[in-house]
Each structure stands twice: as C-alpha cells, then as structure tokens.
Amino acid sequence: DAGVIQSPRHEVTEMGQEVTLRCKLISGHNSLFWYRQTMMRGLELLIYFNNNVPIDDSGMPEDRFSAKMPNASFSTLKIQPSEPRDSAVYFCASSQTGERETQYFGPGTRLLVL
Amino acid sequence: GEDVEQSLFLSVREGDSSVINCTYTDSSSTYLYWYKQEPGAGLQLLTYIFSNMDMKQDQRLTVLLNKKDKHLSLRIADTQTGDSAIYFCAERGAAGRRALTFGSGTRLQVQP
Numbered sequence: 001d002a003g004v005i006q007s008p009r010h011e012v013t014e015m016g017q018e019v020t021l022r023c024k025l026i027s028g029h030n031s032l033f034w035y036r037q038t039m040m041r042g043l044e045l046l047i048y049f050n051n052n053v054p055i056d057d058s059g060m061p062e063d064r065f066s067a068k069m070p071n072a073s074f075s076t077l078k079i080q081p082s083e084p085r086d087s088a089v090y091f092c093a094s095s096q097t098g099e100r101e102t103q104y105f106g107p108g109t110r111l112l113v114l
Numbered sequence: 115g116e117d118v119e120q121s122l123f124l125s126v127r128e129g130d131s132s133v134i135n136c137t138y139t140d141s142s143s144t145y146l147y148w149y150k151q152e153p154g155a156g157l158q159l160l161t162y163i164f165s166n167m168d169m170k171q172d173q174r175l176t177v178l179l180n181k182k183d184k185h186l187s188l189r190i191a192d193t194q195t196g197d198s199a200i201y202f203c204a205e206r207g208a209a210g211r212r213a214l215t216f217g218s219g220t221r222l223q224v225q226p
Contacts, residue, residue: 004156031212033213033214042216042217042218042219043157043202043216045213045214048212048213050212055212056213091156091157093157095212097212100145100164101145101206101212102147102159102162103159103214104159105149105156105157105158105159106156107155107156108155108156110154
C-alpha cells in the first residue's frame, strides 16, 4: 500500500508568491494532520481534519495560511502571500480514528521562501 | 499547555545499547509514541505504548513508561550505524484530543 503522498517535495519561491502544498491520505484513513517543522519551534500542529471537517485549526499561524480537504483523501495547504519566516518542512500525517489510533507521516515538503 | 522534553544529543558505540529519555507534563496522556527521522525524510513510527502499560518490547526496542514520574524511555539494543537518526517522543492527551505533542528530538549518533 502507498503511504502518505506529499507534493512537491521541495519548493523554492519568492516572498509574496502563493504556495500550495498537497497531501494524499492512506487509503481507508479518515483523518489528516498538517504539521510544520522548524529548527526553532520543532514540530507543531497547524490543523487537522476528521472526515473532511476541520476540527482544530488553532495552530494555523495567521490568515495567510488556509487548508482545505475537498474530498476524503486529499488536502491542500495554501500560503498566500508567503514570507521568509514560512520556510520550514511541512508534514502531512494520516490516521484512522480509533482508540489505538496512530499517525503515519508523509515525506514532507521542504519550503524555502526567499 | 502540554510539554514534552528530551535531551538533544546521544552518542554511543556500535553494538552498545542506547537509551533515549523523554519527560512529559500531561497527566492525562493516553498514548505515547516514538518516531524516528532520518536526514531529509519524514517521521517513521517506531512503536507506541498505552498509558496503562509499564513496558513494551518489540525486537531490539524496549519502551519503559513510569507514569508516576511522567517519564518515557526508548532502549535500542545492539545499536547499529543505521540507527543514527533523530528520535522524537510524542504524547496524545485525553480521549478527544487527537493531535500529538512532540518533543524537540534526540539526535542519536552511532560511532563505528
């Protein structure tokens, strides 16, 4: 089975540009988590969805960030306009709701905003 | 809020045992996890333990949980150079809170 798929793997853009990150869940999973990893702040949850519905977006930095889940297996994280401080590795994680729920991470998108 | 802490660095010789420690503050933690991250890669789930367990063993990995002291450890027996990576401890709080809180990661360096 394919794991979590993220694209692109690397993105270099200029300040002010729009950036769209994509994630495909593991087949059969119903929850998706977006995390951001930086040297200064480590791994932080940005937002998570359950059955396509955003449940907790308290980690989204500001209005420049938005996330959607247009169908049960796919999500986008958009940054508009991007800023240099958004440079980080963005991870998507997939899980199936349950007591013994575990999150499986994608390979990440390494974003550099110049 | 919840906090998870780990030491930043551990160096061992190949063949020795490695012990990576983690402390957490959330007394309502239900599950605790260990993830491994190799350079340029995502997080790979290694193992997890339910909060009502003291120990879990999986091949070379042994997880010990002291719930009273809120202390979690990961022991890797017969450490190999391929075990060199960053190891993250994470906790999931009370039922209903599904996001994970991660530690800052421990970089394990295995000397040949």
